[in-house]
Amino acid sequence: MKVSVYIATSLDGYIARADGDISWLREAGSSAGQEDYGYGEFFRSVDCMILGRKSFETVLSFPTWPYTGKRVIVLTKTLEEIPARVRGRVELYSGLMKELVASLEAEGCRRIYIDGGKIIRSFLRKNLLTDITITRIPLLLGEGIRLFGETGYDIKLRHIKTKSYESGFVKSTYEFALQ
C-alpha cells in the first residue's frame, strides 16, 4: 500500500503564506491553462484521503465537494460532529496514525493521499509515508508555512522522476526508504 503526499511548494519551500493563504498558488497555476500537472492521474490512483482539520475546513469552503467516490478521514481531536453537508462522506478519527494506516491496509486500501501541512509533517516524523510528489512553483514567498518541519534525524529518499512544465513548474517524485 502507498501512503502518498502530492503537494506544491514555492521555491523556498512554503506550502502557504503565514496566514494559510494559498491564492499565490492558484494564481501561478491559472496562467498555465488546462494543465493539471498530473494531479488527475494521481488522484485516480487514490482510494482514501486523510486530511487534517484545517484542510478539511478549507475544503468545506469550496463550492463542490472534491472527493466524491473516495473514502475521506479527517484527523481531529477537537471536531466532534461532521457538518451536515458532508455527513456520510467523511469519517472522523482521533486515534494513532499508525493504527489507522494499518487498518486501512487491512481493509484493502491501495493508496492513501495525505493532505495538510501538520498531518504531512506528523506522518513524515512517524515514518508512515511511502512517497512524496513535490511540484515547485518558480516563486519565492520569503515566509509562510513550510512543507517540511524538523525531523530530528536525516531521512534519505530515492528520486523516482522529475518533469518540468511550460509554466516553469517542476514536479519531482521521491520514495522513502523503509526505516
Place this chain on the structure above:
Amino acid sequence: MKVSVYIATSLDGYIARADGDISWLREAGSSAGQEDYGYGEFFRSVDCMILGRKSFETVLSFPTWPYTGKRVIVLTKTLEEIPARVRGRVELYSGLMKELVASLEAEGCRRIYIDGGKIIRSFLRKNLLTDITITRIPLLLGEGIRLFGETGYDIKLRHIKTKSYESGFVKSTYEFALQ
C-alpha cells in the same frame, strides 16, 4: 553580465547543518563517482568570485586553492589582512554590494559567482542576482542553514531548465526577472 548562484541543497532547503557542516553533501556526491553535475562547465563561464568571510575561511582549509585563474573578492567588514598563502589571489571588500557589482561590470566581468549563505541572501534581498542553479539532494536534514531567508516580498523567477541525474540529484536553473 550575470550574477549567479550555483549551489546544492537538501530536499528541505538546507545548504549546511546548523554548525556549518557540509559533509552530508560530499557523502551524497561521492556515491555518484566522477559526475560533476555541470559544475565544471559553469565554473569555466565565471570570471570573478564573490565570497563571504566564512566561505573564504572554509576554502582556505582546503588542501589546494580552488579558484586559480579567477578574480576572488571576499566581502568582509572584520578581516583586515589577507592570509600570506593567498596574497595576490584575493581582494577584500567592505563597501556596498551594488557598487561592487557595477564596478566589476565596468571592468568587463561577464559572470560573477556568488557563494556563501549569508552573501547569497544579501544579494537576493538587494535584487542583484540574475540566475540561480539549485541541485537538490534527495535527503531531508530536518534542520540547518537555509539557502533562502526572508525576502520581505514575493520574488518571481523564470524556470530555464531542469536535469535529473542517476544519483537522484535534480538540478534546476532559474532566472530572476529585473525588479
